[in-house]
Amino acid sequence: MTNTVQNMGIMIVDDHKILAESLSRLINERENMDVKAISTSGRDALRYLRENSQNIDLVIMDLRMEEADTEEPAGLTTARRILKEIYVKGVNEIKILIMTQLVDGYLIDLAHKMGVHGYLAKDADSHILFEAIEGICIGKRRYFRGEIAEAWDQFSYEHTGIIEIPKLTPTEKEILQLISEGLTTKEIADKRGKGEDGVE
DSSP, rough: OOOTSEEEEEEEEOSSSHHHHHEEEEEEEETTTEEEESSHHHHHHHHHHHHGGGOOOOEEOOOOOOOOOOOSHHHHHHEEEEIIIIIIIITTEEEEEEEEOOOOHHHHHHHHHHHHOOOETTTSSSHHHHHHHHHHHOOOOOOSHHHHHHHHHHHHHHHHSOOOOOOOOHHHHHHHHHHHHHHHHHHHHHHTTOOOGGGG
């Protein structure tokens, strides 16, 4: 779907219907977001998307659903099939946000490698949810937030011994260089012509 961030069509996939409907009401309070469909299973979601993918920009997917017939959570299986069978770059660029109570480093890493666009805990504040939705719909990926980032970092460290560190901005590099030279926060602020709040 080619709609901009000003008009986002959303589908919710969650086998807890009451939770899905509550989430739908919350999302529909935003003027630029419209829940087009709710599905209680991955199979039904795939059936809907095969015929109506042009209506959907983002699928918010529960991870654990009772329909799972493999060791992999049903939400990941469904996400994999959406990305393989329905997603078409430049035509049907459907994004996927996993929203779950299951915060597991292995599954977060698997979702990321699969191409899922975001992973969010169900107890996240609403402003974080909306930030994730809007970010994903303009092409960003949303994983690094609170316990999601911690679980992923822990998994990465246990399996590789490495935790990925975000690249520093030029300003951050400059400040770190000044700190290494022994300057205090006030001295750095004076040198850069900024207040101390702009350094810490």
